[in-house]
Amino acid sequence: MILRTGCALLALTTATPALAQTPSRSELADLVRAQAAEIAALKARLDRIESGQQALVQAAPASAATASSTTPPIQVAQANTTPRTTTPFAPQLAPPGPADRNVAQAIAARDNPSGVTTEWGSGLPVFHSADGIYTFKPRGRILADVSSTFGSRSDARNLTTTGMRALRLGLEGGVGPHFFYQFEADFSENEVDVVTAFMGWRDRIRPGIDYDVRAGHLFNDRGFEGSTGSDSTPFLERTTVATAIIPQRGFYGIGIMPRLFWKTGHASLTVTGDRVDGTQTVSDGRTVLGRAHWNPIKTDDSVLHVGLWAFDESLSPAATTLTRNTVIGGRFNGGLRVSTGPLIGGTGTTGYGVELGGYRGPAWLMVEAGRRDARLDAGRPDFTSKAWSVSSGFFLTGDLPPYNPRLGSFGQPKVLKPTFEGGSGAIELTVRYESIDYTDLVTGGEGWAGTLGVNWYLNSFTRVQVNGIHWNTDNRTGAITGRDDGETVSARVAVTF
Incomplete structure (x- = not known):
């Protein structure tokens, strides 16, 4: 600073002879x-x-x-x-x-x-x-899958298929430190499907406690894998807890979601109507959903995760069907499902679940369990769905699991040695057991699956996944009834940006 001042004085005296003289x-x-x-x-x-x-x-x-x-x-x-x-x-x-x-x-x-x-x-x-003041980022994901099923006693299930798990384009941005927005549309079924679309406001209550409020078409904050994006799940498909113990409207709904964050956890409350649709001739359904997670242990290389969540929904008069056909051996085999059988006349559902797990070094473990009680009209008794799962993984390359302590879910990893920079990438071995039970209904089935997997993260946004699944089903209705089992091998190439 003194040098700059001296230079300025010198320049002034040089450029102004009168000053230089007297x-x-x-x-x-x-x-x-x-x-x-x-x-x-x-x-x-x-x-x-x-x-x-x-x-x-x-x-x-x-x-x-x-x-x-x-x-x-x-x-x-x-x-x-x-x-x-x-x-x-x-x-x-x-x-x-x-x-x-x-x-x-x-x-x-x-x-x-x-x-x-x-x-x-x-x-x-x-x-x-x-x-x-202004920030802007394009975003999207490409998830391409191939799946082959064999060993079933029914040839209708022994299929080899391909599909796009997700094909999304979108954007996100902000104005100043408080206002932000995000929008994404999915094209995976050759149809435009609006997924995430919201505006939000964030601020700090006091040091260590922040909040944000989002309004629009919102992704559920429900369970560990149910709150993890499709591009960040450790397996090709979410657990049965995430896919079966869920509001009838699915993973999205239009509404508002305030969230509170502290150093060791977060809590959210969501109130929504139906997801994006073109029906305005009847009232929407109503869903109230809450979740909280806590990290009682949080160190440089270890985290303990405890979570609770619950929802209650009142169904729209236009959406009273409660039939469920839950994935058990891969998304891209339409004949391989666990079914409730046909079920109409629903008035609402209530669901709740627990999460317990964490990681230490390169190893992680997560246990989830949930229950959903569905209410029927005309004095018929309620029916209960139950699901649980145990999942685990280990990074052979020493990377830490991509756990997000702010949200209590998995996110995109920051790979230590990306392959595009001459490294090995991050290599993860995974294992899971999951179960689904609809037998509270006379027409309801049950099933379970065990999965071994390997994930190769080339860098923070590119991965290759392979899952080998042994599945077992016992459906009481549908094209394939009675006990059946077999194997499914699935693979995915994914890019998230």
Whole structure:
């Protein structure tokens, strides 16, 4: 700063001969005042930069996400040395996008503008305006599957099929540190299906306690795998708890979701109507859903996860069918399901479940269980669905499981040695047992499945998955009744950006 002031004086005396010869007292006073103002402005700018660096340290590891081509790499590296226990996002996760950042990360991005910038984190860039106010990111996912079933006593189940589990395009962004939005549409069935579509507001109640409120077409916050996106599940298909103990409207509904976050957990409450549709001639159904998770143990390489959730729904007069055909051996074999049999005249359902698990080093374990009670009209008795699962995984490459302590779910991993940089990627072995029981109904079936899998994460947004499933079903209605078992081998190539 002194050097800059001296240079300015030298330049002024050189460029102004009159001053260089005999400067008057008033001219010298004006010069001193001008230099004092410049020094004050430089000091204020330095203070802003230092406060921004502190915000980045508090928000690590997402400081890497707010780095741009003009941000000094040394500053980013320093921010990433923050201990894992102080961050709301685990360091083994890819940096969150504009709609998933917390308040500290959003403020850090706003308060450190350096012109129009672009950051590359997970496949596609995040754009920032010159003043740091506006952020924008394209997003999407491509999940391509192949599945082959054999060993069934029915040839109708011994199929080899292909399918797109997800084919999505969307965007997300924010205005300032508080307002954010996200939109995605899915094209996997050659039809346009609106999935996530919401606007939100986030803020801090006090240090260590944040909140956000989302409104729009919302993804359920329900159970561990039920709250994990299709691009982040450790198996090709979610557990039977996530696919069977669920509101009749499915994974999405239009409504509002406030969420509260603290250092060791979060809680959410969702109130929605039906999912996006074109029916406005009858009232929507109503679903109230709550979930909370807690990490009583949270260290550099260990987490204990405890979760509870519940929902209650009142069905729309236009949606009284409660028939369920639950996936048990892979999504892309339509004949391989566990069925309730035809069931109409539903008025509502109530469901609840528990989650218990965590990870230590490269190994993780999760147990989930749930129950759903469905109410029928005309004085008929309710019926109960039950499901449970035990899942586990181990990273041979030493990577930590991609557990998100902020949301209590899995996210996109930050691979230690990406294959595109000459590394081995991250290699994970997985195993799961799951069960579904609809036998409370006279027409209801039951089934279970055991799965062995391997996941190869080439980098934070590209993966290859293979699952080998031994399944067993006992349906009382449908094209294939009685006990049956067999094997399904499925594979997936996935890119998320």
